[in-house]
């Protein structure tokens with residue numbers, strides 16, 4: 615008789631800042647669709663009481679977890695803290711998603727299936743056309759061109775580099791050197807996918823439909839856009855530096871083997 619494979623432990627991480635009107639629906643929908651999956655809400659002391667609501671839910675439901683941070687520190691650091699927590703607590707599969715219901719929890723079972731074969735799944739708005747609902751044209755153009763810019767400059771062949779709906783195997787997160795990730799906004803999404811790609815992990819983009827939030831306010835800002843522009847250049851420069859170092863090393867090796 616063969617021993618049955620132990621069930622993989624999965625976790626959804628969602629960062630929140632003033633998502634009280636969305637988080638209740640989000641938690642219920644995730645649990646209805648993926649009852650074995652736990653949820654970690656990383657809340658930055660939202661003034662609208664999101665954290666208090668989640669704390670109450672976590673007291674009665676063992677699949678709900680709250681990480682309460684003292685103040686707004688940005689989406690990037692919220693995910694870094696959440697990823698480290700997931701690794702410490704032994705989760706095998708980690709899904710990241712926005713809390714504003716732009717990301718459909720209906721994708722979670724699909725991600726959990728696909729991650730059996732791949733090491734990173736990216737929910738993509740830009741394969742099979744443009745799957746974005748209710749965004750003003752200006753926002754769509756910004757997102758689409760940001761992705762084209764990031765793809766062309768970094769050379770990473772992923773259509774939706776700024777997308778924030780992703781599913782990771784724990785080994786990949788453990789290999790990302792999380793404390794050294796520096797970006798806060800969309801740049802965080804680019805930086806993590808960039809690292810996974812260059813470490814050679816198997817990545818799959820799968821289509822999602824992204825729906826603009828109907829409740830609460832976007833935290834998108836000019837600073838976040840500027841950060842993304844700069845980080846893309848910095849990532850490219852880091853690659854070039856690494857290639858030059860490798861070439862120099864190879865030259866030195868060749869020279870010393872000729873001398874001996």
Ligand SMILES: Nc1nc2c(ncn2[C@@H]2O[C@H](COP(=O)(O)OP(=O)(O)OP(=O)(O)O)[C@@H](O)[C@H]2O)c(=O)[nH]1
Pocket residue numbers: 628629630631632633656657658686687688689692711712713714716827831832833834
């Ligand atoms: N913990 C934490 N969460 C944040 C912070 N900034 C944004 N978030 C959350 O990150 C997710 C994405 O933020 P949004 O404001 O929806 O930003 P966006 O999706 O890039 O922009 P929109 O498409 O305009 O909604 C949401 O769940 C936010 O509540 C932050 O500083 N701390």
Ligand SMILES: [Mg+2]
Pocket residue numbers: 712714716827832
């Ligand atoms: Mg959003």
